[in-house]
Amino acid sequence: MTDQENNETIGQNAGLGMSGGGKVVPMQNDPTAATRKDTWEEDGFTVVRGNARTAPGCHDNCGILMYIDKDGKLDHVEGDPDDPYNQGRLCLRCLTLPDVVYHKDRQLHPLKRDRADRGKDKWEQITWEEAYEICERELRAVQEKYGPQAIQVFCGTGRDIVGYHPMLANILDTPNQGMGFLSGQGCYVPRMFSTTMKIGNLYTGDYSQNWIDRYDNPNWVRPDYVVIWGNNPVVANSDGTLGHWIVECMKRGTKLITIDPKLTWCAAHSEYWLQVRPGTDSALALAMAHVIVEEDLYDHEFVDCWCYGFEEYQEHIKDWTPTRVAEICDIDEDLIWSAARALGNADGWALQWGVALDHTAEGFYSGASCYDLCALCGQFDKPGGMVCGKPSFGVPVTWIGSDTDWIPTKRNQYEHLHGDYPALRVIGMPSPDATLEALEGKYDYPVKAAWLQTNNCLANMGAQPQRIAKGLMEDDFNVVMDLWMTPTAMAVADVFLPVTTFPERFGLTGHQPYRTGAINKAIDTIGECRSDPQVVVEMGRIFKGADLFPWSDGEHFDEEAFYDYLLRNSGFTWDDLKSRTWAYPEMKYYRYKTGEIRDDGEPGFSTPTGRYEFYSVNLEAMGMRPLAFYEEPPESPISRPDLLEKYPLTLTTGARQWGFFHSEGRQVPHLRAIHPEPEVTIHPADAEKYGIADGDWVIIENQYGSCKQKAKIDIRIKQGVVSADHGWWFPERDREDGFFGTFESNINNCIPMRPGSTGLGCSYKSVLCSIRKA
């Protein structure tokens, strides 16, 4: 078997992206659907109802009402009070949407630049035809000279591209598609992959989001506890979870347990707050499991009937005593006992996990160790526990998966750039860390072209960004598609493609499994922008010919026909969806008991044993450790005492900020005013020790590099830990001035491009550093 085939087999066993037997899933009763309008007149405005997705980026799809004036201009937006998803609420980013749509800095036309002028402001406006001609010529040249695997198809997060990029990889015949230069594919992939090995599907906390009548649904039960683990949900709105759903649960009696080195609002409103040292989450989960098993608080029925490998697990967690782990995590031992007992005694509880779990080298296992706790307590598929996240109505582009069967491809003939890492070998994703080494000639694999869509890796997630800039500036060809001239585009692009904002396009919602919704076009396209999926499809016409398209003659992109095609197995049409704006699939609990989880219709979970696997048969078969474990981060006060004299503090990065989405939003005056400069949060005791006053510019430094941020002195952060902003660049500065000054305050200068042993997991939240006044 090639790796690709192997991946597909494992993927099928695991039920990844499968719709569940190809049956049409019925909709939930939707009392207002018949009378719901997608457009109407109100006070001199035309109102268009839709979902907020994308660009700009976000992990959510809030219901939005777009108010269009007589001249066809987006005047303002309001949250849609009738939409069950957000029930009227909007965050800062959508409230300021018109400022993005009509921003003077938006790029409205395709651009080209001579390869020799990379990094220089020597752009020339061109037509789409010319842009595509260049892309075709250069990408074909790379394919012919080095093989199609030399093209890297890289996305980032938050735009609706994750479901469409696998199509582009098929179109370009390359096996290399993923989150470019995010070390260790360290966002959701480590958690998702390890837990899918254990249970076969992804499960998310049950905040009633699967029900059209939400908190009033009689089948829904509010969780007794929500365990907020390495996440600040009200700010982050991560992974398709609207954080304030948890506040609604709290109003109904839910209590919180928060695990975070920082005192967030949620932490302060928690029954238990465990202020762990960054990177030690797995150890804590093992100790909590230890308590739950030792005190016999686990769910015997679930463990006996529906789990596999409990004996090995029980043996494994024996040594992970709260006494030992309290020392590892640097917390009070009593807190471990109390929090674990609370979970053991609770009826339903939900895990609200965050990217912090992925952001330690062995982060591949952190998510798995938390899922083990859910399994011990029998929380899967239970009301107020964890609900199964399959793509709603079997439309995979909207969640995890893609719809690629209609695109003939040679990508499977090439080995992907897995860097010899076992998890990446299996999952079929390239290793961004190995990609960088290949660019630098340290790893033998051709990397000659990069297609970067939703990807501002030099300002945002690329670790050691100067290395990445140098590597990409020396390859043969790069394309960047974005709203703005970003630092990444400025440094490396040969062709720049302008993307539409969501009011300018149609589309399907995504990044969540609860429902399917329509992105509804409300205004004419501005300039010559095109949507992300449109460009993917048009590349298909160029590389595979017009007869590729099952839905049309392929001569031009018929947006609505395309989405109609993607909905072909859903039981409804694009027109239906557009006019109703949202559709909720039927929802049931305990589906593992009725054979509605596995594709073969048998009861149980989509794993080789049909059970939740404390001991993962698949992981063992792939040569990885079958049980969740804890390992010290490679650079911590415990693993590297030799570094402590120079770098005495633990550095954690990437805490989300109100108003920004990663590197987006810095050019929107209203948003920038809320958080005008890059900030590093320092405990008062540490600030005093290093002679730093609030508001001082501070140099953060370690063996990888340094950067400059402004000190915010705050007791919310754990003593001995500093928390630094990510994603900073300065759109107001000159483009050629260090690509908008992006390396100046880029905290990733201090983060290694180095995954954990599996190839997944990274070090964004767990390295050492020093601080001093600039």
Place this chain on the structure above:
Amino acid sequence: MANSEYGLLIDYHWCTGCKSCEMACSVEHDIPIGQFGIRVDQFGPWENAPDDWTYFFMPVPTDQCDLCAERTAKGKKPTCVHHCQAACMEYGKIEDLAKKLTDHPKQVLYAL
């Protein structure tokens, strides 16, 4: 002038400090950056006793608040109330809102 019979009830126990009220107000009323129709203040964090924190947010309407006179005249909610992410703000007649104050602690009623 706002009709003084009406006010804003804020169940600030649930206020997460998300600033959607501030922003909704600013964009609706074209309030310049640096000025506010409503402003969210932070209290704390400080530790009252071990594991017991004072850390909360308090939205305070300013002189620029007209209780969204134009919107409310059309029967719509004020935009801050409409968009509040914690759904912890309510607009209504002061005498009706006042009755709710005895329900539970950590509420504040603004007569405007």
